Amino acid sequence: xxxxxxxxxxxxxxxxxxxxxxxxxxxxxxxxxxxxxxxxxxxxxxxxxxxxxxxxxxxxxxxxxxxxxxxxxxxxxxxxxxxxxxxxxxxxxxxxxxxxxxxxxxxxxxxxxxxxxxxxxxxxxxxxxxxxxxxxxxxxxxxxxxxxxxxxxxxxxxxxxxxxxxxxxxxxxxxxxxxxxxxxxxxxxxxxxxxxxxxxxxxxxxxxxxxxxxxxxxxxxxxxxxxxxxxxxxxxxxxxxxxxxxxxxxxxxxxxxxxxxxxxxxxxxxxxxxxxxxxxxxxxxxxxxxxxxxxxxxxxxxxxxxxxxxxxxxxxxxxxxxxxxxxxxxxxxxxxxxxxxxxxxxxxxxxxxxxxxxxxxxxxxxxxxxxxxxxxxxxxxxxxxxxxxxxxxxxxxxxxxxxxxxxx
Numbered sequence: 001x002x003x004x005x006x007x008x009x010x011x012x013x014x015x016x017x018x019x020x021x022x023x024x025x026x027x028x029x030x031x032x033x034x035x036x037x038x039x040x041x042x043x044x045x046x047x048x049x050x051x052x053x054x055x056x057x058x059x060x061x062x063x064x065x066x067x068x069x070x071x072x073x074x075x076x077x078x079x080x081x082x083x084x085x086x087x088x089x090x091x092x093x094x095x096x097x098x099x100x101x102x103x104x105x106x107x108x109x110x111x112x113x114x115x116x117x118x119x120x121x122x123x124x125x126x127x128x129x130x131x132x133x134x135x136x137x138x139x140x141x142x143x144x145x146x147x148x149x150x151x152x153x154x155x156x157x158x159x160x161x162x163x164x165x166x167x168x169x170x171x172x173x174x175x176x177x178x179x180x181x182x183x184x185x186x187x188x189x190x191x192x193x194x195x196x197x198x199x200x201x202x203x204x205x206x207x208x209x210x211x212x213x214x215x216x217x218x219x220x221x222x223x224x225x226x227x228x229x230x231x232x233x234x235x236x237x238x239x240x241x242x243x244x245x246x247x248x249x250x251x252x253x254x255x256x257x258x259x260x261x262x263x264x265x266x267x268x269x270x271x272x273x274x275x276x277x278x279x280x281x282x283x284x285x286x287x288x289x290x291x292x293x294x295x296x297x298x299x300x301x302x303x304x305x306x307x308x309x310x311x312x313x314x315x316x317x318x319x320x321x322x323x324x325x326x327x328x329x330x331x332x333x334x335x336x337x338x339x340x341x342x343x344x345x346x347x348x349x350x351x352x353x354x355x356x357x358x359x360x361x362x363x364x365x366x367x368x369x370x371x372x373x374x375x376x377x378x379x380x381x382x383x384x385x386x387x388x389x390x391x392x393x394x395x396x397x398x399x400x401x402x403x404x405x406x407x408x
């Protein structure tokens with residue numbers, strides 16, 4: 001057995017002093033849909049509702065004499081470090097981006113109690129990371145990287161140790177979300193070539209794909225923070241060194257709106273609460289449908305720290321992705337009866353979700369912002385055909401991201 005596997009086994013054994021193995025559950029709904037044996041490794045059911053406690057636990061247990069630990073995190077790593085600081089009686093200083101969901105900030109405070117202090121710095125993780133490292137260098141303490149650390153990678157690999165024991169064998173495929181690459185490089189290292197590892201990133205934070213294309217870690221010009229648990233602008237040096245030979249076809253990018261559809265489905269159908277990053281692996285199943293048919297597949301549900309104040313946004317984005325909600329600008333004549341004529345064009349399953357109009361003086365036409373929800377995507381083809389037949393002028397702005405971010 002390699003030294004890495006030996007250390008991963010020791011890390012997995014150390015987890016048992018803090019929490020039991022997270023469940024590995026066969027999901028009937030997904031298995032039937034994709035014609036495969038699909039299991040969910042429920043890291044969303046860990047004590048901090050994500051796998052990040054593993055890396056923090058393993059790294060901290062190897063520093064028994066250290067009293068101060070410093071970290072930077074968009075939320076889940078922070079909670080893992082906070083939990084372990086309280087568990088081990090250590091002091092923690094945790095840096096988090098200002099844009100971190102309040103639910104994750106509050107949970108970090110709850111887990112850490114009086115053992116931690118939180119600093120909110122920067123809009124993006126990479127700015128926050130630099131601030132944390134600067135503070136640590138000045139004040140002292142041990143910096144706990146969220147992913148780019150051998151002990152953290154080793155701790156995350158304990159997931160694979162559990163999967164193999166729970167399944168009684170290695171799966172054919174394992175689907176792993178990627179942020180900075182700590183968990184994905186650890187799990188992939190454990191399974192090696194015996195298992196086909198697939199890596200999933202949000203489109204707005206595809207740092208592994210960018211690094212593979214460049215042959216080295218590179219900083220993304222822009223990061224979409226919607227998938228805050230995986231919104232990393234640059235993959236780690238150590239993690240990339242492990243993942244540098246991953247074939248590009250094995251790295252999947254998933255649009256944020258698509259992820260929203262999976263969050264809603266898993267909540268409504270399975271009663272499973274997943275944060276955006278936690279839904280990445282499940283969402284990617286449809287992209288590898290032909291690869292996994294008849295195979296044993298493990299999807300890592302990496303986190304369930306979902307702030308329900310975000311649910312309206314998630315539902316909105318899911319509806320837009322699935323095609324049952326659209327926004328458009330309608331040019332409406334400024335005369336009595338014009339609105340009534342438009343309402344008569346709507347179909348029986350069409351519902352107005354938004355309507356904004358202000359009459360303009362000395363103009364014959366005015367612009368109306370309209371949001372329509374319907375039961376089936378094909379209803380919009382019928383609606384637009386009726387609008388065209390009535391001679392009405394309109395512009396569909398649903399997919400215009402620049403315009404949508406200001407008016408939707």
